[in-house]
Amino acid sequence: MDPIYWHRLFGLILTDLFSDSPFVVEMEVDLSIKQQFLDVVILRKRPGRFEGDLPDGFDCLKNYNLITFKSLREPLKDWSIKELVGHYVNFRKQSSPSLNELLPEREFQLLAVCSRRPRQLTRDPGWSPISPGVYSLQRGTDAIRVIVTRELPESEANAGLNLFSFVRSHFQYGATNYRQRTIDMTTILGSFIEGYRLEEISMPYTVSDLERDVANMMVARLKPEESLQHLTPKEVIQYLTRKEFIQRLTPVERLEGLNTEERLQGLNTEERLQGLKAEERLHGLSSDVIASALTDEQLKSELESRRRSKSKRARK
Numbered sequence: 675m676d677p678i679y680w681h682r683l684f685g686l687i688l689t690d691l692f693s694d695s696p697f698v699v700e701m702e703v704d705l706s707i708k709q710q711f712l713d714v715v716i717l718r719k720r721p722g723r724f725e726g727d728l729p730d731g732f733d734c735l736k737n738y739n740l741i742t743f744k745s746l747r748e749p750l751k752d753w754s755i756k757e758l759v760g761h762y763v764n765f766r767k768q769s770s771p772s773l774n775e776l777l778p779e780r781e782f783q784l785l786a787v788c789s790r791r792p793r794q795l796t797r798d799p800g801w802s803p804i805s806p807g808v809y810s811l812q813r814g815t816d817a818i819r820v821i822v823t824r825e826l827p828e829s830e831a832n833a834g835l836n837l838f839s840f841v842r843s844h845f846q847y848g849a850t851n852y853r854q855r856t857i858d859m860t861t862i863l864g865s866f867i868e869g870y871r872l873e874e875i876s877m878p879y880t881v882s883d884l885e886r887d888v889a890n891m892m893v894a895r896l897k898p899e900e901s902l903q904h905l906t907p908k909e910v911i912q913y914l915t916r917k918e919f920i921q922r923l924t925p926v927e928r929l930e931g932l933n934t935e936e937r938l939q940g941l942n943t944e945e946r947l948q949g950l951k952a953e954e955r956l957h958g959l960s961s962d963v964i965a966s967a968l969t970d971e972q973l974k975s976e977l978e979s980r981r982r983s984k985s986k987r988a989r990k
Contacts, residue, residue, distance in 0.1 A: 680745035680838070684787070685714050687834045688741075693856045696722040697735070712761040714741040727831035731808040731821035737781040740765060743788070746840040750792035755811065755818060758784055762816075784818045786811075789840045791822050 685701035692699050700715045716739040728735070742758045744750045762784055770776040786792075795801055800812030807825035811818040824839040826832045828847040836848030965973065 681713050681743055684743045684745075684838060687837065687852075688714055688716065690855050691729075691834055692716060692724070695724045696720045697724070697739075712740055712758075712765065713743045715739065715765070716741065729821075729832050729835050730805060730826055730829075731785070731787075731819055734783050734785075734819050736783040738765070738769065738777070739783045739785060741785045741787060743838075744786070745838070746789045748788075749790070749794075750786055750788040750820070751794050752798075754792075755786065755795070755813060758786060758818070759813065759816065779815065784816055785821065786818060787821045787823065787835070787838070789823050789838060791825065792820070795820070 682701065685699065689699040689701070696718055697716050698719045700717065701713070716735065718735075718737040724735075740758065740762050742750075742754060742761075744754060762782060766776055766779075766782060767773060795811060798811060800810075802810050802812075804810055806827055807822045809820040809822070811820050821835070823835045824841050824844065826835055826839070826844075828836060828844060828851075830851050830853070833848045833852035836844040837852065839845060839848070968976070
């Protein structure tokens with residue numbers, strides 16, 4: 675696999691991460707007549723703070739930040755650090771007004787990002803831990819920041835670097851939690867998956883898996899009304915049970931569109947009349963119909979009641 679492949683992906687992720695920020699990212703900066711490429715340079719272009727949380731280890735950024743990156747098959751060694759310092763010397767000369775007026779050293783920061791812990795460097799007297807996956811390597815007056823991607827915790831801030839861990843679980847976390855800003859992450863992450871396979875790392879995770887997980891992640895971040903606005907009413911209803919759907923309707927909505935016979939269907943006589951006053955129950959019925967429903971005793975009782983009422987009114 676072309677060793678520049680991972681370097682370019684690393685540069686693309688950093689370019690996306692620092693878009694719309696005070697910093698700009700340059701990749702594969704040529705520092706000599708005989709080509710010697712520095713992997714990535716992050717330059718401050720304007721005043722201001724980075725919006726959001728920076729990945730672990732990037733809290734030390736200055737005006738000029740020189741980064742060397744080593745992927746899985748490229749160990750970070752003592753020679754790698756010497757190369758980085760050499761690039762810094764050349765870059766500082768080229769960026770300064772003149773050799774007699776060099777930019778201050780305090781404006782420069784050197785960083786080394788690697789996939790696996792550099793065992794040779796951990797024995798260096800200047801090596802010291804800062805936080806999980808983040809170390810400092812003191813070389814003379816230079817405090818070089820070393821970031822070991824596979825040791826970084828899984829977090830949204832670290833998601834971009836988790837992609838370069840070459841650990842399957844970390845990669846899957848990074849793939850589903852990195853919030854892209856300017857690039858099409860589906861295409862880029864597809865390249866990552868292919869790269870992992872070329873590195874012979876077990877990766878049953880596929881582009882289809884990626885697309886599904888990214889889609890689920892995006893939907894999970896939407897408000898309910900935002901999730902539903904892209905669905906038709908029919909699509910929304912099919913995910914509800916009949917009981918859930920009915921519970922969301924008011925009594926009036928449940929009966930809307932039904933004729934009288936349909937509304938009363940399934941109710942017995944008592945249930946249909948429940949809640950009605952006596953006069954409401956009898957409304958619309960003729961005297962003959964009402965009388966036919968009464969027994970002789972009920973008719974006699976009703977007539978006697980009316981006779982008494984009439985007699986009382988006459989005496990008044």
